[in-house]
Amino acid sequence: MSARVIPPISPTTQPYWEGAARGELMLQQCSACGQRPFPPHTHCEKCGSAELAWQAASGKGTIYTYTISYRAPHPVFRDQCPMVIAVVELDEGPRLMTNIIECDPEHVAVGMAVEAAFEKIDDSDVVLPVFRLV
Amino acid sequence: MSLKGAAAVVGIAELAPQRYTGDASILDLLSQVGAEAIADAGFKHADIDGLVVHPIGGLPGFVPATVAEYLGIKPTFAELVDLGGATGAGMVWRAAAAIQAGMCTTCLCLTGTRRRGRPQNRKQQNTERPPPRSIAPTRDRSPAAEFDSPYGMVGANVGYAMIATRYTHEYGLQDTQRAKVAVDQRKNANANPKAFFHDQQLTIDDVLSSEVICQPLHMLEIVMPAAGAAALIVTAADRVPDAKQKPAWILGAGESVTHSSFAQAPNLDATGIGIASRAAFNMADVKPGDMGLASLYDCYTIMVLLTLEEAGFVPRGEAGAFVESHDLTWAGDFPLNTHGGQLSFGQAGMAGGMSHVTEAARQIQGRCGERQVPGLELAYAHGNGGIIAEQTGLVFGASR
Ligand SMILES: [Zn+2]
Numbered sequence: 001m002s003a004r005v006i007p008p009i010s011p012t013t014q015p016y017w018e019g020a021a022r023g024e025l026m027l028q029q030c031s032a033c034g035q036r037p038f039p040p041h042t043h044c045e046k047c048g049s050a051e052l053a054w055q056a057a058s059g060k061g062t063i064y065t066y067t068i069s070y071r072a073p074h075p076v077f078r079d080q081c082p083m084v085i086a087v088v089e090l091d092e093g094p095r096l097m098t099n100i101i102e103c104d105p106e107h108v109a110v111g112m113a114v115e116a117a118f119e120k121i122d123d124s125d126v127v128l129p130v131f132r133l134v
Numbered sequence: 135m136s137l138k139g140a141a142a143v144v145g146i147a148e149l150a151p152q153r154y155t156g157d158a159s160i161l162d163l164l165s166q167v168g169a170e171a172i173a174d175a176g177f178k179h180a181d182i183d184g185l186v187v188h189p190i191g192g193l194p195g196f197v198p199a200t201v202a203e204y205l206g207i208k209p210t211f212a213e214l215v216d217l218g219g220a221t222g223a224g225m226v227w228r229a230a231a232a233i234q235a236g237m238c239t240t241c242l243c244l245t246g247t248r249r250r251g252r253p254q255n256r257k258q259q260n261t262e263r264p265p266p267r268s269i270a271p272t273r274d275r276s277p278a279a280e281f282d283s284p285y286g287m288v289g290a291n292v293g294y295a296m297i298a299t300r301y302t303h304e305y306g307l308q309d310t311q312r313a314k315v316a317v318d319q320r321k322n323a324n325a326n327p328k329a330f331f332h333d334q335q336l337t338i339d340d341v342l343s344s345e346v347i348c349q350p351l352h353m354l355e356i357v358m359p360a361a362g363a364a365a366l367i368v369t370a371a372d373r374v375p376d377a378k379q380k381p382a383w384i385l386g387a388g389e390s391v392t393h394s395s396f397a398q399a400p401n402l403d404a405t406g407i408g409i410a411s412r413a414a415f416n417m418a419d420v421k422p423g424d425m426g427l428a429s430l431y432d433c434y435t436i437m438v439l440l441t442l443e444e445a446g447f448v449p450r451g452e453a454g455a456f457v458e459s460h461d462l463t464w465a466g467d468f469p470l471n472t473h474g475g476q477l478s479f480g481q482a483g484m485a486g487g488m489s490h491v492t493e494a495a496r497q498i499q500g501r502c503g504e505r506q507v508p509g510l511e512l513a514y515a516h517g518n519g520g521i522i523a524e525q526t527g528l529v530f531g532a533s534r
Contacts, residue, residue, distance in 0.1 A: 003266045003267055004268050005279070006271070008274070065299045067295035067348045067351075070349070075266060077266075077286045078266050083283055086296075087397045096283045110303040113301070121268050124270075
């Protein structure tokens with residue numbers, strides 16, 4: 001549990017957050033072309049189809065890039081620094097912003113394998129997908 | 135159809151960046167710098183029939199109309215540009231395009247920001263403060279607010295640090311090589327009386343001994359927010375002879391928007407920087423190597439290195455070695471950000487991005503005094519918005 005900026009959820013993105021609350025990382029997949037849009041879209045970013053089906057992803061991926069933030073990027077993160085903020089490339093393809101938790105920040109590296117974990121946001125019902133080193 | 139030679143920059147004004155501007159309103163700053171630019175061109179307010187501005191905090195809407203009325207002009211072309219750090223460069227080609235389309239003949243491009251100063255009653259650091267509580271954004275419904283901000287991806291430091299991490303992973307880069315960019319730009323600022331850090335020296339050790347804010351970026355690799363304003367007058371080719379100043383001809387322009395959230399950015403060898411700069415060089419029918427000045431957006435040291443490669447000045451992966459082995463000052467073999475760059479000139483909001491444009495045009499006009507690049511014929515100015523999201527490139531020439 002930690003204090004965070006609470007995401008503003010829309011009807012289009014609701015299934016993603018409902019999945020996180022169940023401990024599943026949900027992705028859309030285009031029924032027409034197979035593309036996996038992220039963040040969730042109303043239409044496929046590649047072919048324009050509105051036929052986007054939700055599926056649970058493996059939750060596995062690798063660190064595309066990261067930084068160790070020694071100063072809080074926003075006051076709400078004051079007690080969590082240094083924190084590892086990362087872009088993870090999922091095995092299914094999409095890249096997403098996340099945190100690498102429960103790690104020694106100095107030992108994080110690009111290319112490391114990670115898996116999804118789920119963390120409830122303080123003062124909120126929202127559960128946030130985060131990642132830990134495998 | 136091309137913009138090449140359709141219009142030129144003939145008037146420039148820039149307020150020296152300051153940390154704070156007190157109670158001055160943004161309209162006062164814009165009005166002052168706008169009037170100075172009009173006078174610099176040798177024009178009158180009645181000559182201005184085009185206006186390009188950007189979204190301004192404190193003005194909820196109707197920005198061009200509000201600014202036009204305050205300045206006392208009645209434009210037949212009024213435009214709002216919202217491209218972050220690429221806004222200034224984006225304004226210039228839009229002005230030229232409007233002129234070419236017959237919508238106006240002489241266009242004022244205005245950028246600026248005010249900073250009132252620190253609140254007097256800001257609470258002191260207190261080790262016994264209660265733990266922070268989560269906050270919900272009140273107005274921001276963007277995907278970035280939903281999928282980036284919860285993780286601390288707020289502001290720009292985190293994003294550019296991640297660019298530096300990825301670049302270093304792919305190509306290798308030394309901390310000293312990034313620092314060299316800041317140091318050479320400071321030497322340029324030392325020759326620019328309007329630069330915020332005009333009077334301060336900087337060494338590589340200074341940069342590398344400053345606090346690491348976001349690994350691997352140090353405090354002195356990060357722009358300092360400032361207040362200020364900058365204005366340009368773009369006029370039609372057939373009005374250039376009426377102007378007091380020599381023209382800086384707009385020979386090429388290119389633009390690219392690839393994403394908003396950094397996680398959705400293209401790979402570092404396929405960014406919009408390359409798309410925009412190639413388009414600008416192609417329109418001007420020139421090559422990066424023809425440029426006598428590179429005026430490249432430098433919110434962070436890493437941005438300069440990435441742009442050198444993506445814009446085609448330096449082969450892929452060689453930017454670090456390049457800046458180490460070249461003198462990037464106005465007197466050097468590769469003049470870069472001769473005004474000091476935003477790192478040493480100061481980043482006054484959108485006027486920070488505009489500073490790369492004003493410097494390129496001013497250098498082409500031969501008006502840079504001590505830091506003038508001798509015999510300059512061609513210059514490239516690049517703007518970059520968001521986390522490498524919005525890109526605009528401009529080629530300026532002394533000849534049409
Ligand atoms: Zn599709």
